Amino acid sequence: MPTDISRLSPLLAHSSLTPLAARPLRAPRTATLHALPFALVAVLAVGALPATALAAPPRLVGGGALSITEAPGVLGGVDARLVFDGGIQLGLAGYGGAVDRTYPGGQAERGAAEFGGRVLALFPLLEAGSLALDLRIAVGAMQLSVGDADPHDSATRLTTEVAMFARVALSSALTLRLGAVIGYDQEFAPTSEGSDQSQRLVAGLLVRPAPTWGVFGLVDAGGTFGFDGDSAKFLFRGEFGVRFTFDGSELPTAF
Numbered sequence: 237m238p239t240d241i242s243r244l245s246p247l248l249a250h251s252s253l254t255p256l257a258a259r260p261l262r263a264p265r266t267a268t269l270h271a272l273p274f275a276l277v278a279v280l281a282v283g284a285l286p287a288t289a290l291a292a293p294p295r296l297v298g299g300g301a302l303s304i305t306e307a308p309g310v311l312g313g314v315d316a317r318l319v320f321d322g323g324i325q326l327g328l329a330g331y332g333g334a335v336d337r338t339y340p341g342g343q344a345e346r347g348a349a350e351f352g353g354r355v356l357a358l359f360p361l362l363e364a365g366s367l368a369l370d371l372r373i374a375v376g377a378m379q380l381s382v383g384d385a386d387p388h389d390s391a392t393r394l395t396t397e398v399a400m401f402a403r404v405a406l407s408s409a410l411t412l413r414l415g416a417v418i419g420y421d422q423e424f425a426p427t428s429e430g431s432d433q434s435q436r437l438v439a440g441l442l443v444r445p446a447p448t449w450g451v452f453g454l455v456d457a458g459g460t461f462g463f464d465g466d467s468a469k470f471l472f473r474g475e476f477g478v479r480f481t482f483d484g485s486e487l488p489t490a491f
Contacts, residue, residue, distance in 0.1 A: 292321045295319045295482075296316065296317070296318060296319075297317050297318075297319050297325075297327075297479065297480070297487065298316045298317075298480060298482060299315055299316075299478060299479035300314045300315075301314075301452075301477025302477065303474070303475045304475075306470070306472040306473070309334060309336060309350070310333050310334060311332065311335075311350065312332065312333055313331030314329070314330060315328065317358075317491075322360070323360035323488065327355075328353065328354075329354050332349070333350060333351070334348070334350070338380050338391075339431070340380050341427045348380050349380070350380050351379055352376055352379060354377075354397075355375055357372070366405040366406075367402065367405075368402070368403040368405075368490065369402050370401045370490045371398075371399070371400055372397075372400075373397070374395075375394075377392065377393065378393050380392075380393070391423055391426065391431070392424050392425045393431055393432075394422045397417060397418070397419045398418050399415055399416065401413055401414070403489055405489065409444045409445065410441065411441070411489040412440075412441060413452075414439050415437075416436070417434070417435075417438055417456065418434070418435055419436070420432070420433050420434075421462070432462040433460065435458050435459055435460075436456045437456065439454070439456075440453055441453055444487060448480060449481070451477070451479075452476070452478075453474070454474070455473070456471075456472075456473050457471060458471055
């Protein structure tokens with residue numbers, strides 16, 4: 237006759253022997269991490285935007301890019317940003333594409349579609365001669381879908397990225413970009429776990445054939461891991477794109 241777990245001691249009744257279905261759901265302990273970028277953006281924006289926004293109307297800058305990853309995968313994206321006097325940028329970005337290998341719920345799957353969007357903010361921190369330093373924060377959401385009827389083969393995640401970039405003006409038309417990016421993704425379906433943590437180095441060039449538009453190429457690489465017990469992986473990505481202003485003004489070298 238099966239043992240009624242409720243007759244056992246309270247400590248045993250709430251131990252790891254308790255069936256999963258009987259355990260109460262708990263909010264992800266890492267959820268508060270995603271409030272930090274929002275709070276940081278709000279503090280910086282409140283302190284910097286009022287003074288710059290009144291100086292002149294913001295400019296609208298757009299762009300598009302194609303990314304090729306080691307997964308392998310190909311993703312295309314577009315973004316639009318308001319550039320305020322003083323260099324602060326606020327914008328929206330969206331992307332979509334296909335990846336050959338992905339991990340919804342921590343399980344390896346092949347042939348997935350990936351798409352998402354994010355809100356981003358860029359703050360110039362320092363400018364001295366030909367050298368400049370920028371802080372960029374992006375928070376968004378992404379969806380992975382393998383395409384079959386099993387809901388466990390798809391995933392929904394909240395994404396957070398904090399980056400620091402140095403810009404070196406090699407000439408009026410050529411800008412070198414170097415930096416580091418820290419990313420964190422929290423999966424909400426089908427699991428509630430940290431799905432990805434990455435630390436990457438970035439290097440690239442922006443070429444402006446004319447003051448109002450430019451083309452760029454970037455390479456970023458580093459380590460990434462996610463889910464409990466997942467082994468670390470190497471991430472490599474190449475990105476190529478174009479950026480332009482809508483009003484004919486000079487294109488910012490920060491992006």
